[in-house]
Amino acid sequence: MKAAFAATLACCVVPAFAQTTVGISHGVDHLTGPAADWHETALTVRHQAAPRMGFGAGVTRIERFGIGETQFSAGADLPLAEHMSASLEGNASSQHQILARHALGATLQYEFAKGWLVHGGGRSSSYNDVHVNQSLLMLERYVGSYSVSGAWRAARAFGTTAHSGELRASYYYNDRSAVGLSFASGKEAANIAGTTRLSSVRSAALLGRHWLDQRWAVTYALAHTRQGDFYSRNGVNLGLQATY
Numbered sequence: 001m002k003a004a005f006a007a008t009l010a011c012c013v014v015p016a017f018a019q020t021t022v023g024i025s026h027g028v029d030h031l032t033g034p035a036a037d038w039h040e041t042a043l044t045v046r047h048q049a050a051p052r053m054g055f056g057a058g059v060t061r062i063e064r065f066g067i068g069e070t071q072f073s074a075g076a077d078l079p080l081a082e083h084m085s086a087s088l089e090g091n092a093s094s095q096h097q098i099l100a101r102h103a104l105g106a107t108l109q110y111e112f113a114k115g116w117l118v119h120g121g122g123r124s125s126s127y128n129d130v131h132v133n134q135s136l137l138m139l140e141r142y143v144g145s146y147s148v149s150g151a152w153r154a155a156r157a158f159g160t161t162a163h164s165g166e167l168r169a170s171y172y173y174n175d176r177s178a179v180g181l182s183f184a185s186g187k188e189a190a191n192i193a194g195t196t197r198l199s200s201v202r203s204a205a206l207l208g209r210h211w212l213d214q215r216w217a218v219t220y221a222l223a224h225t226r227q228g229d230f231y232s233r234n235g236v237n238l239g240l241q242a243t244y
Contacts, residue, residue, distance in 0.1 A: 020047045025239025032232045039063040052079040070094040083111040100125040115142040127196045132157045132189040155189045162187030162198045179208035199228035217241040
């Protein structure tokens with residue numbers, strides 16, 4: 001489960017031709033208590049070479065708890081067989097006081113029946129004070145213009161395993177446009193004011209992408225997150241994408 005909500009909808013319609021998409025987004029989270037607002041600005045580039053093959057990279061600047069960091073990321077989606085594909089991702093942070101020093105992850109996706117997909121993967125993140133290993137198992141179902149999914153995640157840190165779950169529903173409309181709702185609850189590893197902890201998290205988010213024409217799209221997200229007894233935060237994220 002990700003407490004941040006700048007991620008886009010999973011499995012949006014992929015074009016059948018090669019194209020490159022450049023996106024920029026900015027998000028603000030308001031925290032309860034005396035903590036200042038969080039800010040996050042991201043610039044991403046992705047090239048879709050084929051329906052199931054794409055490569056991307058990005059740079060994100062965050063400001064949390066009075067600390068600013070820059071994170072660099074890269075990823076790829078690769079077809080392995082007719083009904084199976086793999087996703088690889090990695091990132092590294094400049095100052096790594098809040099974000100992970102570096103992280104690597106991989107996910108396999110398999111369509112075992114028409115409209116039914118199963119996802120499984122893992123991720124390893126190194127913070128200054130702890131190493132966190134995460135695993136994912138997700139079942140996804142597509143029916144017409146809708147999709148629903150349920151995910152289970154486990155995070156291993158400090159000799160303890162924490163579990164979380166997420167439910168998501170999406171509606172795909174107007175060609176490549178989509179809107180979705182997600183609800184998540186459980187425990188996750190989070191860096192709170194410079195210290196990594198396993199804490200309870202509950203979150204709800206509305207997120208989507210709306211294409212204005214064949215080239216331009218806007219992205220948006222609204223989310224509420226309760227981070228244990230530490231704080232609650234309400235956030236908004238807006239972005240713009242251009243396709244070439």
